[in-house]
Amino acid sequence: MIKKQYSKTKAVAKVTFSLTTEQVGEGADVRVVGDFNDWSWDKGLSMSAKKNTYAATLELTAGAAYQFRYLVNGHHWFNDEAADDYLPTPFFSHNCLLVLEEVTIAAKPAAKKAAPKKAAPQKAAAKPAAAKKVEVKAAKTKKTAAKKAAASDDLKKIEGIGPKIADLLSLDGIKTYADLAKAKPADIKKVLAAAGSRYKMHDPTTWPQQAKLAAAGEWDKLATLQDKLKGGK
Secondary structure, three states: OEEEEEOOOOOEEEEEEEEEHHHHOOOOOEEEEEHHHOOOOOOOEEOEEEOOEEEEEEEEEOOEEEEEEEEEOOOEEEOOOOOOEEEEOOOOOEEEEEEEOOOOOOOOOOOOOOOOOOOOOOOOOOOOOOOOOOOOOOOOOOOOOOOOOOOOOOHHHOOOOOHHHHHHHHHOOOOOHHHHHHOOHHHHHHHHHHOOHHHOOOOOOOHHHHHHHHHOOOHHHHHHHHHHOOOOO
16 A cells, blocks of 8 residues: 655655555565665665554655565565556566656745834933023123234235135235245245145245235336246246
8 A cells, every 4th residue: 555645845755655464474574675776675665564564654756756566575576556557577577656746835925024113102301400590790801902813915916826825825824925025935835735736836936035025015126027927937
């Protein structure tokens, strides 16, 4: 007798083979041999004796057909009377045929996403205690004369100085013609170099000279000098 039990999660089936003691006698060594164990007695599926029955279970891949027979005590062959079919052999006998149907495994349903936990309502912040009013008497301050902001000149009137360079010089403390007249060209070059490569190309050699004329109000002389210059050089 053959009993088939198909798996719901894998493409396999558990097949239970059984014979009665009336068919093969008591105390026999009964094994199931077939193409699933190379028709080998040593690899044969041993059947256990329980009451009046010999039985054994084997898991086989579904969607296939298998040939098998029962071999008793290593010499006597028996067929299963409930086999799916029988196939002739070259040895003038028949093998039993076991047919296992294909198994369709149902797709697992997608796991439901856990609903996000609701945030616990935030407790209203306790109102701070009202601060006590403290009367503070305004301290009497002496009136001081406001210092006049340091004057600045339009350094853009110096040939070679544009708005950006004027701002750089102002940040370095050179805000007036007098400041620029006192500055050394080498120090001015350091200010330009620190501002980036785009300012390195400027040559401040004549800027102090021009600033000295501007500080003295000698605009005509400054104009004559600037006519001879190109970009402050």
